[in-house]
Amino acid sequence: MQELIRITVQNDQQLVSARDLYKGLELKIRFSLWVSKNFDSFEEGQDFTSVSTDTEVSNNGGVQVRKLQDYLLTIDMAKELCMMSKTEKGKEVRKYFIEVERKWNDPQEIVKRGYAILQNENTQLKLENKNLTIQLEESNKKADYLDVILGTPDALAISQIAADYGYSAVNFNKLLHKVGIQHKVNGQWILYRAYMGKNYVxxxxxxxxxxxxxxxxxxxxxxxxxxxxxxxxxxxxNDILPLIERDDIA
Known part of the structure; x- marks a missing residue:
C-alpha cells in the first residue's frame, strides 16, 4: 500500500501530523485558518495534541531553523477532517486511513505489536536490572572500604593508608598535597588550614x-x-579509588 500520509505511532496509537494532512488534502486556505475553522468540534488531549516542529528556511544566504505549530491527530479525527474537506482528495485520503486502520487491527498485526512491546519491556527490564546491579556493586564496594576504615579504630601511619591505594608513602603524601589536603612546612607535612582542628590527625x-x-x-x-x-x-x-574499589584490579 502506497503511503499517502505519514503515520507515526506513540504509546501504541497511530497519529497523523495536521500539517502533513493539510498538505495531503491539497487545501488552498492557510493552515492556521483551516485549524481554526475545523478543530472546534474536537477535544484537545483526546482527539489531538498540540506540538511544535522544526523547519528550515533560507535567510540571507543561509539556513535558519524555525518552530512551527503543529498537531498530532488520531486516525478517527483525520478521517473526519477528510470528510469535512468535501473534496475528491479528501475521499482518497480517507480511504487510505481506513485501509491503514484495517491493517492495524488485523489480528496478526496485533500479535506482532504485542510481541514487540514484550520484547521492548524485557530489554528495558534487563537494562534496569543491569544498572541496579552496577549501583549495588558500587554501593557494596564503598561499604567494604568504609567498613575497613570504621573497623580499624586505631590511627594509622600514612604508609599503611598509602598501601590501600597502591602508593608508596612518599608518593601518597605528594598526592595528598596535590589534592589540597596537606602541604610541607619545614620538612613536615601539615594539614591546610581548612582541615586543622577537626581530629583528622x-x-x-x-x-x-x-x-x-x-x-x-x-x-x-x-x-x-x-x-x-x-x-x-x-x-x-578526584576519581582516585582504593584498590578494593577499582574495576581493573581483580
Missing part, C-alpha cells in the same frame, strides 16, 4: 638513635578514622 612519639648513638624522641603524624574518611572522600572526588 594525631601524633605519636617514637624513639630513634642519632648518629652518635644517643636515644632521641620525635613526633610522627598518624591519621584517625575521620582523617582516613576525609582522604577517601577527597580522592574519590
Amino acid at each position: 594525631t601524633t605519636k612519639p617514637f624513639i630513634y638513635k642519632d648518629h652518635k648513638g644517643n636515644n632521641r624522641t620525635s613526633l610522627s603524624t598518624y591519621w584517625t578514622q575521620a582523617g582516613r574518611k576525609l582522604i577517601y572522600d577527597v580522592l574519590k572526588d
Whole structure:
C-alpha cells in the first residue's frame, strides 16, 4: 500500500501530523485558518495534541531553523477532517486511513505489536536490572572500604593508608598535597588550614638513635578514622579509588 500520509505511532496509537494532512488534502486556505475553522468540534488531549516542529528556511544566504505549530491527530479525527474537506482528495485520503486502520487491527498485526512491546519491556527490564546491579556493586564496594576504615579504630601511619591505594608513602603524601589536603612546612607535612582542628590527625612519639648513638624522641603524624574518611572522600572526588574499589584490579 502506497503511503499517502505519514503515520507515526506513540504509546501504541497511530497519529497523523495536521500539517502533513493539510498538505495531503491539497487545501488552498492557510493552515492556521483551516485549524481554526475545523478543530472546534474536537477535544484537545483526546482527539489531538498540540506540538511544535522544526523547519528550515533560507535567510540571507543561509539556513535558519524555525518552530512551527503543529498537531498530532488520531486516525478517527483525520478521517473526519477528510470528510469535512468535501473534496475528491479528501475521499482518497480517507480511504487510505481506513485501509491503514484495517491493517492495524488485523489480528496478526496485533500479535506482532504485542510481541514487540514484550520484547521492548524485557530489554528495558534487563537494562534496569543491569544498572541496579552496577549501583549495588558500587554501593557494596564503598561499604567494604568504609567498613575497613570504621573497623580499624586505631590511627594509622600514612604508609599503611598509602598501601590501600597502591602508593608508596612518599608518593601518597605528594598526592595528598596535590589534592589540597596537606602541604610541607619545614620538612613536615601539615594539614591546610581548612582541615586543622577537626581530629583528622594525631601524633605519636617514637624513639630513634642519632648518629652518635644517643636515644632521641620525635613526633610522627598518624591519621584517625575521620582523617582516613576525609582522604577517601577527597580522592574519590578526584576519581582516585582504593584498590578494593577499582574495576581493573581483580
